[in-house]
Amino acid sequence: MSLIQIKDLNKHFNVLNRREGLGGAFLDLFSGDYNIVRAVDGVSFDIEAGEMIGYIGPNGAGKSTTIKMMTGILKPSSGAILVNGFPPHANRIRQAQIMGVVFGQRTQLWWDLPVIESFKILKDIYRVDQKTFDDHMGLFNELVGLKQLYKQQVRTLSLGQRMLCDITASFLHNPQVVFLDEPTIGLDISVKAKMRTVIKELNQTRNTTIILTTHDLGDVEALCRRIIIIDKGKVLFDGDVKKVNALFGAYRTLKVQVNDFDESTLKALAGQMIQHFGTNNGISISEVEKHWTDITIDQARTPLADVLSFVMTNFPVHDVRIVEISMENVVQKVYDGALS
Numbered sequence: 445m446s447l448i449q450i451k452d453l454n455k456h457f458n459v460l461n462r463r464e465g466l467g468g469a470f471l472d473l474f475s476g477d478y479n480i481v482r483a484v485d486g487v488s489f490d491i492e493a494g495e496m497i498g499y500i501g502p503n504g505a506g507k508s509t510t511i512k513m514m515t516g517i518l519k520p521s522s523g524a525i526l527v528n529g530f531p532p533h534a535n536r537i538r539q540a541q542i543m544g545v546v547f548g549q550r551t552q553l554w555w556d557l558p559v560i561e562s563f564k565i566l567k568d569i570y571r572v573d574q575k576t577f578d579d580h581m582g583l584f585n586e587l588v589g590l591k592q593l594y595k596q597q598v599r600t601l602s603l604g605q606r607m608l609c610d611i612t613a614s615f616l617h618n619p620q621v622v623f624l625d626e627p628t629i630g631l632d633i634s635v636k637a638k639m640r641t642v643i644k645e646l647n648q649t650r651n652t653t654i655i656l657t658t659h660d661l662g663d664v665e666a667l668c669r670r671i672i673i674i675d676k677g678k679v680l681f682d683g684d685v686k687k688v689n690a691l692f693g694a695y696r697t698l699k700v701q702v703n704d705f706d707e708s709t710l711k712a713l714a715g716q717m718i719q720h721f722g723t724n725n726g727i728s729i730s731e732v733e734k735h736w737t738d739i740t741i742d743q744a745r746t747p748l749a750d751v752l753s754f755v756m757t758n759f760p761v762h763d764v765r766i767v768e769i770s771m772e773n774v775v776q777k778v779y780d781g782a783l784s
């Protein structure tokens with residue numbers, strides 16, 4: 445039996461279309477002019493014990509809503525969900541013993557207490573014995589130097605420090621499955637790297653199943669073998685991360701700032717690119733803001749370096765930046781059939 449089984453899962457929210465002003469508010473009381481938001485819309489997947497899954501998609505895709513149903517915080521509108529054989533919302537206390545969860549946007553620690561006191565409370569709540577507790581804290585001290593933070597009040601921690609503490613807390617009772625909802629949002633590269641080390645270590649040494657939601661493809665690339673891409677409540681892709689990496693790892697966006705740029709320059713640039721690199725060159729160009737142009741390049745067809753040198757020699761380039769493909773781009777390309 446799979447650890448997590450999800451079949452035709454739906455969560456629909458009724459959202460009142462609010463009218464403006466006091467009169468509007470009065471009318472809203474009587475006529476239910478509702479919109480249905482299909483936050484999760486017919487999702488099915490199974491997850492095996494020990495897997496580390498990247499559950500990814502743009503903002504508003506339905507990731508957190510799915511996590512909330514898996515953790516029992518929300519009851520599904522319809523469909524089936526079983527974690528370790530039970531529906532999570534039916535017995536939240538039993539389920540809490542086998543789960544850990546981190547929501548990147550808020551903390552499960554006590555704001556006014558020193559870090560170590562929060563951990564001691566959780567130790568009691570989950571009835572963790574002293575040795576397990578000491579071993580766990582020791583491991584996190586080794587991995588991320590947690591001890592330095594013990595005496596600090598939670599409210600005084602930086603975002604990155606707080607996230608590390610929250611992750612420590614979520615694994616404290618050695619749960620079978622840990623849900624990490626955007627644990628790296630807003631963190632700088634070095635803290636992200638620490639976070640990834642910790643998550644990987646725990647998955648490998650304790651065989652903890654981990655569901656990681658993120659809109660950072662770097663997290664997924666570093667950690668997950670399998671990814672599920674979701675958008676508008678529906679699963680667009682479920683499979684090997686390598687397939688996605690092979691495809692999207694190839695895409696880069698070259699951002700160029702050109703002096704005296706206008707629409708005719710953009711047209712000229714597009715025309716010359718086609719002349720130089722051919723029509724099937726994997727390059728698309730769009731002006732995103734004044735003077736800045738995005739050139740998206742599929743390196744499987746044209747190397748970035750060639751495009752860069754071409755642009756530099758033929759246009760009065762003021763500044764350039766190179767960025768990885770964004771989650772929004774990935775999703776668009778999946779819709780366009782990139783993975784089918």
Ligand SMILES: Nc1ncnc2c1ncn2[C@@H]1O[C@H](COP(=O)(O)OP(=O)(O)O)[C@@H](O)[C@H]1O
Nearest residue numbers: 457459481483502503504505506507508509510
């Ligand atoms: N409690 C709620 N009431 C109404 N709409 C909601 C609620 N929670 C989430 N939504 C909507 O459901 C959709 C999915 O949200 P969410 O699961 O938070 O997305 P994600 O975590 O992928 O960014 C969004 O359109 C969001 O506005």
Ligand SMILES: [Mg+2]
Nearest residue numbers: 507508509626
């Ligand atoms: Mg979310």
